[in-house]
Every structure is written in C-alpha cells, then in structure tokens.
Amino acid sequence: MYLIKNAIRNIVRSKGKNLLIASIIFVIGLSCCIALSIKQAANTAKEEGMDQLNITATISYDRQAMMQDMQPPSEGSEDESSSEDSREAMREAMQGQNLSLEELQTYAEDSNVNDFYYTSSLSLNSNDDLQAIESSSQGFGGNGGGGMGGDTEIMFTSGDFTLLGYSSYDAMSDFVSGSSSLSDGEYFDLESDDQCIISEDLATYNSISVGDTITLINPNNENETFELTVTGIYSMTSTQGGLQMSDPANQILTNTAVVDSITATSADNSENEDNSSYLESTIQGTYVFSDVAAYEAFSEDVYDLGLSDEFVVQSADVTSYEQSLEPLNNLADYANTFLIVILVIGGVILVVFQLLRIKERTYEIGVLSAIGMNRKKISFQFLSELFIITAISMVLAIGVGSATSVPITNALLENETTTTDTSSDSDFPSGMGGGQMQGGPGQSGGMGMQSTNYIDEVSSATNLTVVIQILGISLLLTILSGGVAILFVLRYDPIKILSQND
Template sequence: MYIIKNALRNIRRMFTKNILIAIIILIVGFSCVVSLSIKEAANTARQEGIDAVNITANISYDRQKMMQNMQPPTQGEQDGTSQEDMRDKMRESMQNQNLSLDELEVYAKADSVSDFYYEKTMAIGATEIEAIESSSSENFGGPQGMPGRNDEDTTYVEGDFSLVGISSVNALSDFTDGTKELVDGEYLDIEKTHTVMISEDLATYNSLEVGSSIKLQNPNSESETYVVEVVGIYSQVSDQQMMMRQDPANQMYTSANTIDAIEAKTASDNPLTSQVKGTYVLADVDAYDAFSDEVYELGLSDDFTVQSMDVSMYEQSLAPLENLSSFADTFFLVSILVGGAILIVFQFLRVKDRVYEIGVLRAIGMSKLKISLQFICELLIITTVSLILALGIGAATSVPITNQLLESQSVSTNESEMQNMPGGMPQGMGGRQSSEPSGSFIEDSVQSVSSATNWTVVLEIMVIGLLLTIVSGGVATIFIQRYDTMKILQQS
C-alpha cells in the first residue's frame, strides 16, 4: 500500500513530466486501438459476409493446367511436324473437357453437397422468326462457351439461338440475382416439355407474346423441327452483354426435359447435342473445402478443378479491407516499436533524474526491489489511465476512420484492377463487355463497416499496456540494481 501511495504522490509531484509520458502512451495506445480495430472489422466482415453467401460450385476443365503441360517445341524442333503434334494434343485435350450428366451426378453424392441441379445448353435454329444481331456479337465459340465445330473438313452449322434447359428453378440464377426479371407470363414448369421463356427484345423483334408458338429447327437438317410455346417473357435488367456468338437476347430458357426430347428426336447423321453444366449447392465454406477434396476421392480427374464464383467474388470484394488490414498490421508494429523505444528512454531519464531519491530510499531501508516496483507502479498507473482514454477515443473514431481509409483503398484497388485488365474490364468480368463499368470491382467490394472496436481489442490493448510497462519498467530495475547507496549520497 505504501508503494501505491508513494507512486501517486510522485505522479502529482512530477506532474509535467508524467503528462508528457501520458500523452505519448495515449498516442501509441490510440494507434494500436485503430490498428487492432481495423483487423477486427476485417475478420468480422469476412465471417458475417461469408455466412450470408449462398455458396454454389461448378466443376470445370483446368485449362491453365493444360496450357502449362503443353510444352512448346525447342528451337531445335521448330518444324511443322512438332508444332502440329502440339496442336493435335491440344485439340484432343479440348475435346475431353466436358463431363457428362452421369459423371456430374456421381459427384453430387458427396456428403458435403446439399443440393444439385444442372442446365443443358444447345445451339439451335428456328423458322419464321429471326435472331437479333448486334455489333457487339463476336465469334468466341458456341453459346455460353460451347466450342464451335468449324473444322475445315465439316459443314456443321451452329444455330442462331441458344436454348438453355434447366433441371430446377434454382438454375435461374440470373433471375434471383437481379440480372434478369420476368415481365410477362410465368416461370417455367420443369416437368413440362416444349415450353420456353424468351427475352423481351426477341419478343418485340418478332411480334411474339405469351402463348405464341415458335418452330425451332435443326440448322443442319431443315426437315427436323420442334414446336415450343412461349410461357414467359423476361427483360435484361443489367446492360452488360456476354461475349458470345449470339446476342444475349437470343437466349431461350426451357426445361432439361425439352432438351432431352429434342436430342432424342434428331437424326443420327445430323445430331443436335447439348453441353451440360452442373451446379452444386454447399452449406458453407467448410462444405466447399470438403467438396473440393471429396470429388477427387469419387474419381474426378486431376484435369478438372472445383470453382465457386460466389466464394471468388466475395473474396474479391474483401480485397480493399484485406489490404487495409495488412496496412494496419504494419502500422501497429511500427507504433509498438517506436512507442516502446520512447518509453524505455523516458524511464531511463526518470531514473537518472531521481538518483538522489533512490539513494535516500535505500538509506532508510527500502529494498531495491521495492524501489523498482514503485517506478513500475507509477508507470502502470499512467499507462492504465492513458490506455483507457485511448480506448474511449479509439472506439468513438475507429469506425469513421476505418470507413474513410476503406473508401480510399477501394478506389485505389479498383483503379489498379482496371489498369491490369484488358480494355479496362473489371477483374472477374473477363467474359463481359460494356461501355460503362457497371458491376465493377468498387461496386461489389466491402466499402464500409458498422463496428470495429470490441472486447477482443480491449483485452489486447490491456495486454499490450502491461507488456510495455513491464519492459520499460525493467529498464528502471536494471539501473536501480546497479546504484550504490553510499556513492549516491556522497556525490549528492
């Protein structure tokens, strides 16, 4: 008790010098509070956001791995034969890049999968109606990435329309995410066949309405036709367009049963085939990670990979916050090192200024340990008061500071990503083109937080304060142990 009373007395006696120490600790503490609050905000935003994301995953051919395995011929082998062999190998690999529905359903049996649905995409023609053509439509292969059959030795013709057959209403993700919306009629009944949903542009262009009939046609056999009924008309809410052979307005939605019926009806010499895309619904990120391992245990080739746009896009949206968190780590480390060094210097100077006091206390019988504890107690009281103020100020300002820094970081990150993408396209939107960067990185990124300082930050700050007090107080202890009482009194 005497040590505490004497410590309080000395703090009041040397008020000016102790105020300076308190201000330094306050600044260091405030810096640490803001740094730790930014990290906590990043962790909280990540966890809350990922918990709210509906995670779906797809299995796709790993083209990057294929290209890495395709070693170009060396300079000594630069002849037509070696290059042609490499092309043949690449063509063979490209032909084996699609999984069948049976294979996709095998992986749907994984314990981590909560639901599975698929869509079949077919390029098809039509009579009596015309496809919409736009200047933005370019030859990038078949619809939705289907490889076109344009070999020199074949006369196969791709259809002007993209027919997408769905196995579940959950496959209509464009409608649930707001990219498209139903403006007339009703959604598809997946149990029915020969019904379609068409775009509003296509309906207007060909004077079609709900109830109208469309005669689809095998573009390689004019005698093969398939009549379907329009049950719904949708509009494209987003102005972004897919880089595909057909204008997006030429896309028709139908049931997977309709696709199966058309494939069964086509002649064997001019068959219409579809490409299957399976979607796996997963409960959370842990389930996604488990699924990524389970598919290979179920027999998936290493040439394929599991990807989730939901996880990828959310991770991308956190980039500004993660960058800010990394900056906070650096700022925190610098604050601790600089603040700790300054406190050590101040403790050394305090001991030097109070040498005579130390000699008197030793002369009246106080041990060196108790004198050291008194110096530590003084610093601990100053540190505690300063850190309480730092926590109060930091808690009140950490959210606006974090949001201001996050806004600047979002703009900086977006500009960097736009510069790195061809044609200024946003990252992750390489399959789109648009005159306006709508849907750009900055619009999708986390741009604000609602909370930052929490009890974890409070505990961490208190531990940091205690450690700084012990370390800087240890300096005082070392010097006090070296002093000789008689020499101090004689010199004074």
C-alpha cells in the same frame, strides 16, 4: 499499499514529465486501437459475410493447367518440329473436358452437398420468322456439335441462339436473385417438352407474344427443326456491359427435358442419315452448400469419389465475395504494417524516457535504499508509476479509438476502394470496364463484364477482442520499458550514489 501511494505522489509531483509520457502512450494506444480495429473489421466482415452467403460451386476442366503442361516449344528451338503435336494434344484434351450428368450426380452424393441442380445448353439457329438481335456464326462459345476445326485454331460451330435448360426452378439463379424477372405469361412447366420463355427484347424485336410458337434449327443441319411454345416473357433488370460473345437477349430459357428431347431427336436423325450433324448439349452442374466449411470439405472429398485431377471445384459466390473484400483486406495489411512500426518506435521512445527518468532520480533511489527499502520494492514502485500512467492513457486511447475507428476506417476504405477500382479498370483496354466475368440469365461462363461490388463501409470495428489486444500491448510496453528501469535500479549502489551527491 505504501508503494502505490508513493507512486501516485511521485506522478503528481512530476506531472509535467509524466504528462509527456502519458501523451506518448496515448498516441501509441490510439494508433494501435485504430489499426487493430481495422484488422478486426476485416475479419468480422469476412466471417459474417461468409455465414450469410448462399454458397454454390461447379466442377470445371482446368484448362489453364493443361495449357501450361502442354506448352509447345518456342520458335527456333530444337523441338520446334513437335509444336504441331503439342497443339494437337491440346485439342484432344479439350474435347473431353465436359463431365457427364451421371458423373456430376455421383459427386452430388457427398454428405457436404445440400442440393444439386444443373443446366443443359444448346446452340441453335432460327428460321426467317425469328431473328437474333445480334448473330455470330463462329467464335469461342456454345457447342453446336460441330467439334474442333482447323489445324492451329480452336473454333466451334455456334448458332444464333442459346437454348438453356434448367433442371429445377432453383437453378434459375438470376430469377432467384432478382436480376431477371417474368414480365408476362408464366414459367415453363418442368415436365413439358415444348415450352420456353424468351426475353422482352427478343419478343419485341420479332413481335412475339405469349402463346406463339417459335422454330429453331440445327446449325449443322437446316432440315432439322424444333418447335417451342412461348409461355412467358422475361425482363433483365440489371444491364451488362463490356465484351460479350452474343447478346444475352438471345437466350431462350426452358427445362432440361426440352434440351434432352432435342438432342435425342437429333441423335436419331444423325444415325438415320449417317452423318455427324447431331446436336450435343453442354451440361453444367451446380452444388449447393450450407457454409464455407462444407464447400471446402467437398473440394477435397470429390477427388476421393473419382474426380480427375484435371478438374477443379470453383465457387463464383466465394470468389466474388473475396474480391469484394479486397480493399478491406488491403487496408488491414497496411494497418498491420502500421501497427508494427508504431510498436517498435513507441517502445524505443518509452525505453529512452524511462532511462532518462531513472538517471534524474538516482539520488531518490539512494535515499530509499539508505532508509532500508530493498531494491525489489524500489523497482516495484517505478514499475507501478509507469503502470498507472499507462493504464490511464490506454483507457483514454480505447475510448477515443472506439469512437473514431469506424469513421476513420470507412474514410480510409472509401479511398482504398477507389484506388482498387481504378487499378482494376486499368487492367483492361480502353472502353472496357474492370470486374468479374458474368454470363447471361442463369448461365455462368459468359463473356459479359460485371463490376465487383467492393465492401466500402463497416458498421463496427472496436470490440472486446480489440480491447483485450490493446490491454496486452499496454502490459507488454510497461514490462519492456519498466524492465529496463529495474535493471538500472538493481545496478545502483546507494552508498556510492549518496557520496557522489555530496
């Protein structure tokens, strides 16, 4: 107890110098508090966001990996003659890139999957009574059953409309999220084989009302027609900008039974007429998970169930959320670097100050040793002085840091969000906005662009974890700088000190 009281008296007696040390420690503590709070805010936002996220995933062909493995030789190389063979191999590989419904359902039996639904799409034309708002006869897009064409280019026969069938109402993600809604009539019956809903724009453009019948045509066979009854008209409450292969208003929504009926009829007609004009649907399965852990486990289990390495499991929900965290993660990286710099510089400054304090108090050390105080107690007294100063400074730093960490983090995050958004926009040609790829209502893989909604605000930053980390840092700084002082104290010879003073 005497040592503690004496340490307090020494602090008060040399309050000017100790106040300077306290100020340095306060600045170090405040900087550490803000830096650690930013890192903690990023971790908390990610964990809370992932817990609240409704995670869905799809299985798709890894076309990019295939392209890299089959990269044709460059012009002028010795293997240039095999370039055409490489392209042909690519075309053949991409022809078998869709999984069957049976395969998708097999993977849905994994214990990590909470639910499974799918969509089935066709590309169709129309008669003179139904006109597309914007039509395109060919391009990269829906598969009308025409297959690959050309020797060096990959082209698909595409109709004016996309008929998109859902296996359940839960599969209608745009309607579930509220970005699309039914404005007139009612949804199609999941068991019907002739019902659909169309967009408001398409209905207005063709003067179609609920209850009317529309006729769709096989783009490969004009004599093959299919009639559907419009039971409802939907509106898209969110607009989409950027490059798109077709207007999303040209999507006609129905159930998978309708798509199956059309493909079956087309296949029967094709067999009877002995041609290859039949329609073939594209199936996209969606798996629903309770949390990220289940999604990650499924991503590994699915290969044990027989999925080829040519396919990958992807979650647009997880990817989109991780993209929204980009500014916050960048800020956390900057904070981590700043924290390391502060600790290194601050530690060096404290060590230097402690050396100067010990040098100034060598006579005091000699007197204490002469009256019988051993070196361990002297060292403990110096360490106690520094610990008291550090404790008071860190308490103040934590208090100020807790009050200012949120507004400072939000101010820095706003600036980082603007920088990130500008950087994303610069990756695209003039007139095109940055962001992630987004399809039309309920359909993934479209060519529309939707800007990423970055997280630009946090509600909390400093918590118990940050406080514990700061206390650990203060203890480390005390031991480091105080340890240097102790080493010098142990080196001093009291008789030599007193004799030199005389």
